[in-house]
Amino acid sequence: MHLDQATPEQLSQWEADLSAQYQTLQNQSLNLDLTRGKPSADQLSLSDALDGILKGDYRAADGTDVRNYGGLDGIAEAKQLGADILGVQLDEILVGGNSSLTLMFQTVLVAHQFGLQGPESAWKDLGPVKFLCPVPGYDRHFSICEQLGIEMVTVPMLASGPDMDQVEAMIKADAQIVGMWCVPKYSNPTGVTYSDDTVDRIAQLAKITNPNFRVFWDNAYAVHDLSTTPTRLKPIMDSCRQFGSEDSVIQFASTSKITHAGAGIAFMASSTANLKGFKAVLGTSTIGPDKVNQLRHLRLLPNMAALTEHMTKHAEIINPRFSSVLTNLDRAFGDSDLGAWEKPEGGYFISFDTRPGCAKAVVKLAAEAGVKLTPAGATFPYGNDPEDRNIRIAPTVPSVEEVDQAMQVFEVCVKLASVRAQLNA
Template sequence: MAALTELSSAELRELHAQLTADYAALVERGLSLDITRGKPSAEQLDLSNALLTLPGEGNYRDAAGTDLRNYGNPQGLPGLRAIFSDVLRVPVPQLLALGSSSLTIMHDVVVHALLHGLPESERPWSREETVSFICPVPGYDRHFAITEHLGIRMIPVAMTDAGPDVAQVERLLAEDPTIRGMWCVPVHSNPTGAVYTEEVARALVSLPAASDFRIFWDNAYAVHHLTDDVPEPIDILSLAAEAGNPDRVFVFASTSKVTYAGAGVAFFGSSPENVSWYLSHAAVQSIGPDKLNQLRHVQFLKDEAGVKAHMLRHRALIEPKFTAVSEVFERRLSPYGAGSWTTPTGGYFVSLDVHDGCAERAVALAAQAGIAVTPAGSTYPYHRDPRDANIRIAPTMPSLAELVDALEGMCTAILLAEVEQLLG
């Protein structure tokens, strides 16, 4: 079978007729399938159902005997912080266990910087004429939503398999003094699955930049592995300190895809000065986190080994789904040269690139056939993919059978969109 670009006009018209018929049959099925968001499946959530019986009646004190039903302890339970300290490479005194959403913490950190500035800031960020963030692309749409919502200018830089293009980042930091932040998902990056190398991480914390420039190190998938090839965690705070920029990095993580997506625990880590800065502002909006939820997580996960064992059970449920993505795309798209995709070793997404100018049309065709996919352009700032090529695939939530149905229909939509474009 020849690639689409190698077919004659007559062959393209014949294929278009076949794909049009296939697409009509797909629409006729009346599907209602959703692969838009990286949500855990019900079976994954069931893995944590023991949480619902914890901490148990009368069991509301921590190891120090503190009554966790009351106010206080804004840093969160030391026991829970200890479990995740090594995973995140953040010392326990510099790691906070907070509410259920790391995204909320990221949002609040940006707002605090806008309203009050960071320890090194000459003035609050909101008093600067322009504040800019570097955004590796394709990247996480909810990161971009925060900065866009708060009026922060976003500057895209290309992702590589080893992390952001350091040369681009270095050039931007040298040329643009308005840059105050950078989004990073260092392990199994959303959506490409890239894993930052230590070389890239060391470069990012070493580059000359504004004194209050911060890397937002969102380690969302630190324990979400799909293979036995588990990357060694990067001690980003130590690297920053060695580079003479100890305050450069904010570390974020959560148990949202470890236990319950809506009732987990989020973490914030950084230098001692940054942690003190954060706590000084957080104290105004909260007297302390939900420590009973933290206690049940300590009792459920127990230790770092317990986290690893629990995540192996997650892997057993979702690894077949990622395998299915590769199998369907290889069978349906490869023979036509109709796309390229990542094969991540962890995380929750597959990044698919179709022919330039076809992503939006393919997603619209899929939607008309009852298959909901993340909108084209979502992995770029302002929803503008300059190539109109990237589509994020989220395979975890549907059943395997539903996922294969959605992928098959998506491939029909992609092929039809690409043939339409070639026919002009």
């Protein structure tokens, strides 16, 4: 189906055919959900050994009684795992509670209100500040900025990561830009992994802007490969060391999509100077993270080899779902001008760009045919996708059959919305 070359008669005929197909789908009273970027029950069950794994031995490797108070930055073996995941040294890591989002919120808060390197480094004294947001991106990143009154400016995502020519130009031109959100591997939602060149250029941004600029490197899918020959992301701290910009990047990760989504452990990695400033504030709001749960995780996943083996089991569960989405998209839109998408080799999402002005209509049609999709616009700051194109597809929770069924509905909705838009153009 190529709408740009279609005659009005063809369009009208397609509209009639698709409306009939849509009507049939509606009559099936489906109830399917592709909105939730979370693990399925089968995935969660891979880690059920966590409860009871301590067998009465509550001592960390260094003898710490993990049951008691204390240890603001986590137990040593959890730090080692975090350092291995994020590619940093042991003194560059902090292990928190069950949420990397919380660590991100706290870090933006500290940088803004109190300063990561003393009060004179606080962004609040710079007047109104801004964050660069590659789009489409992760709505919860945008909510943090909105909550803290930080303006968001967007930059497009390419297959290699954010458009770095634009990023560099914007940062050079505007010293009020103090931060940038990145999901560098299997990006939420486009699924792309940043190229080595992109990583190197991001590590050099500190050179062209103010010293308190920080990159928020949310490596949420660091080990979430679906392929046995996974995409390699260049460890950004290696680049930072090369360019002397260790203070400019703060990394995050968690086990939320490795063990139990709501009951994992979270990691933050940065220069010792940034961590020192962060901990000075963190220490006024907690005596320490849940070290018992950290120890449980390290008993289940004592090292990277165990972690990698564990992740292959997730891949076995997720792969058929991703395949269903990608096969359906290829079949339906491979030979068309109706949309574009990447083929992620990991992560939780596939992102589909409709023709301009169609995303909201597709989501609405799908909802009315019993298929829930993430609201159009959610992947943009302020919920505003200026071209109304991006739709995030999250296939991990439903069964393979359900994903397949949902994608067939998706196909008809995209085609119908696109044809109708073209008819009205």
